[in-house]
Amino acid sequence: MSSPNGGAALLSVRGLHTQVRNQRRTTTVVDRATFDIGRREVLALIGESGSGKTMTALSILRLVSPPISIAGGEVWYQGQNLVRLPEDAMRSLRGRQIAMIFQNPRDRFDPLQTIGDQLVEVLLHHRVARGRREAEDRAVDLLAEVQLLDGGRVMHLYPNEVSGGMLQRAMIALAIAPAPDLLIADEPTSALDVTIQSEILDLLKDLEAARSMSILFITHDISVARQVADTVAVMYAGQLVEYGAAAEVFANPRHPYTQALLASVPSPDAEILHPIPGQPPALSNPPPGCRFAPRCPSAAQHGRALEPPPVVTVDRVSVRCWLYDPGGA
Amino acid sequence: MSADALVSAHDLVKKFPARGGRSGEAVVAVANVNLELVRGETLGLVGESGSGKSTVGRLLLRLLRPDAGTITFDGHSLERLGTRAMRGLRPRMQIIFQNPYSALNPRMTAEEIVGFNLRPLGLAAREHRERVLAAIRLVGLGRDFLGRYPHQLSGGQAQRVGIARALVSSPDFIVADEIVSALDVSVQAEILALLMDLRARLRLTTLFISHNLSVVRYVSDRAAVMYKGRIVETAPTRLLYRSPKHPYTRLLIHSVPGAQADTDVVGRERDREELARELKEYPADSPLVEIEAGHWVQSPNGSHANPQVSP
Numbered sequence: 001m002s003s004p005n006g007g008a009a010l011l012s013v014r015g016l017h018t019q020v021r022n023q024r025r026t027t028t029v030v031d032r033a034t035f036d037i038g039r040r041e042v043l044a045l046i047g048e049s050g051s052g053k054t055m056t057a058l059s060i061l062r063l064v065s066p067p068i069s070i071a072g073g074e075v076w077y078q079g080q081n082l083v084r085l086p087e088d089a090m091r092s093l094r095g096r097q098i099a100m101i102f103q104n105p106r107d108r109f110d111p112l113q114t115i116g117d118q119l120v121e122v123l124l125h126h127r128v129a130r131g132r133r134e135a136e137d138r139a140v141d142l143l144a145e146v147q148l149l150d151g152g153r154v155m156h157l158y159p160n161e162v163s164g165g166m167l168q169r170a171m172i173a174l175a176i177a178p179a180p181d182l183l184i185a186d187e188p189t190s191a192l193d194v195t196i197q198s199e200i201l202d203l204l205k206d207l208e209a210a211r212s213m214s215i216l217f218i219t220h221d222i223s224v225a226r227q228v229a230d231t232v233a234v235m236y237a238g239q240l241v242e243y244g245a246a247a248e249v250f251a252n253p254r255h256p257y258t259q260a261l262l263a264s265v266p267s268p269d270a271e272i273l274h275p276i277p278g279q280p281p282a283l284s285n286p287p288p289g290c291r292f293a294p295r296c297p298s299a300a301q302h303g304r305a306l307e308p309p310p311v312v313t314v315d316r317v318s319v320r321c322w323l324y325d326p327g328g329a
Numbered sequence: 330m331s332a333d334a335l336v337s338a339h340d341l342v343k344k345f346p347a348r349g350g351r352s353g354e355a356v357v358a359v360a361n362v363n364l365e366l367v368r369g370e371t372l373g374l375v376g377e378s379g380s381g382k383s384t385v386g387r388l389l390l391r392l393l394r395p396d397a398g399t400i401t402f403d404g405h406s407l408e409r410l411g412t413r414a415m416r417g418l419r420p421r422m423q424i425i426f427q428n429p430y431s432a433l434n435p436r437m438t439a440e441e442i443v444g445f446n447l448r449p450l451g452l453a454a455r456e457h458r459e460r461v462l463a464a465i466r467l468v469g470l471g472r473d474f475l476g477r478y479p480h481q482l483s484g485g486q487a488q489r490v491g492i493a494r495a496l497v498s499s500p501d502f503i504v505a506d507e508i509v510s511a512l513d514v515s516v517q518a519e520i521l522a523l524l525m526d527l528r529a530r531l532r533l534t535t536l537f538i539s540h541n542l543s544v545v546r547y548v549s550d551r552a553a554v555m556y557k558g559r560i561v562e563t564a565p566t567r568l569l570y571r572s573p574k575h576p577y578t579r580l581l582i583h584s585v586p587g588a589q590a591d592t593d594v595v596g597r598e599r600d601r602e603e604l605a606r607e608l609k610e611y612p613a614d615s616p617l618v619e620i621e622a623g624h625w626v627q628s629p630n631g632s633h634a635n636p637q638v639s640p
Contacts, residue, residue: 193377198584275519
């Protein structure tokens, strides 16, 4: 197995299926997602709110709990299927081998402890350092690595005493402390000002290279994905609709949804924006066939919108669309 | 001051008491801001969070009172106007907010929300109903939306109701405060297209506040960049994006994701550090000078430069 960029896969997701179940009905929020994250690769998972991006990430880490559950599929990492791994093994893997950072770091830090104490706790918990003294030294090194150069001072500050950008850097330091293979970053820059956003994006790219780390980067912002991604996966209504090398997908989007999404975003060179008509379907009651069909300009062209479209691979890009069906249209 | 100005502000200052500071300490949110909106134009106001953008918007509408400076709306000096006279002007100046769900009363239907802004006019029931329906139609919704509550609307529909509420009283001047920032990208485009269509049809004068440079570039005739409470540069939008002068403007444009796709990470980091250093050394309180037609930038020579009144 390999990523669309040709590299070996670090993590392989196969047919991942996540549901929300209540008394009345079962809603599929991640519908048989299949993709790989290559080594030293940034995979951007793009989609609008409610498309299933975060649910995919939480399912990989098995951080879902009732009424949400993983109903099927496999997540392969180092020869183990994480979906079936015993909970204690999973617990020691979370944070240590697969770490996660979030949109708002202020919600993730304990406001009553200094940033230093929280870093030290993580380093001791993951046994990256022996003893408080060594942990403090390592913490200052980590802060320097995320370009908080006066780490000695930052160590003694409380989360409310630093800016959002500094706190996001501190959260990244916390996440990379145990040297994970994979960092899941869920909208890590969406709450930040553009100048800080650009710094954090480049920091993540630096860390990817310096630490040979892979990153699953979740974002609704295509311009952000364009800046960081090696590979992209586009989600729509719980399904992956397009998946391939970033350069290829951005230069030559194949799925009508990807095309529409790119045309709807103001970019430095966009003259006219084209809104996508309509709204995403309710996941509790998706259209029977192609989920994008009600909004798709090409649905009439192939006339098979009521049947679930096949996933077709064209030039190493997978597309879930009838337009590319070799047997039809 | 241009004869055609609908709104103009001169040397606006607004201070807020510092949170957690000793009493008497103040944060200067807006420092000596001068700006002017010509009838029918859209002025984009960009800057980072905390730069004072929203405060300027609220000052222009007299939702906040300035500590110093003057604001003129269609010949009226807002700071001197009594409450009653101000109330008479309110229908002509309206605001649209960032998050439609928090800006719309969850216990009111769309009809009540939009109609609320008409109540001061004391219209007859029938005319009131007709104008609400006309406003709902204006934003591309139909009669069937009148009875819906905000939670029954999608983000885009809710923002349309917010726009209908602002437009129902036939205003001349609209402050659009981050109106697409809480929306998904595909919905953003739809709301931006609607705003641009409406302002052309209704000849609206718009202050478009946003942290998103690409969005501002897309909708604005002119743009003004705020940094730490001051306008540091203003120019016709195309000119500002083509030849930004102030280091903060250049840093902002440099930071637009994807804008530096041809430069590698190391190059981008080096450029950014260089701009940050320039910004640090740039005089923070120097006056704006006009360097080419309509393009004003804070003077790099400090406050002893020839003071000129900005547009």
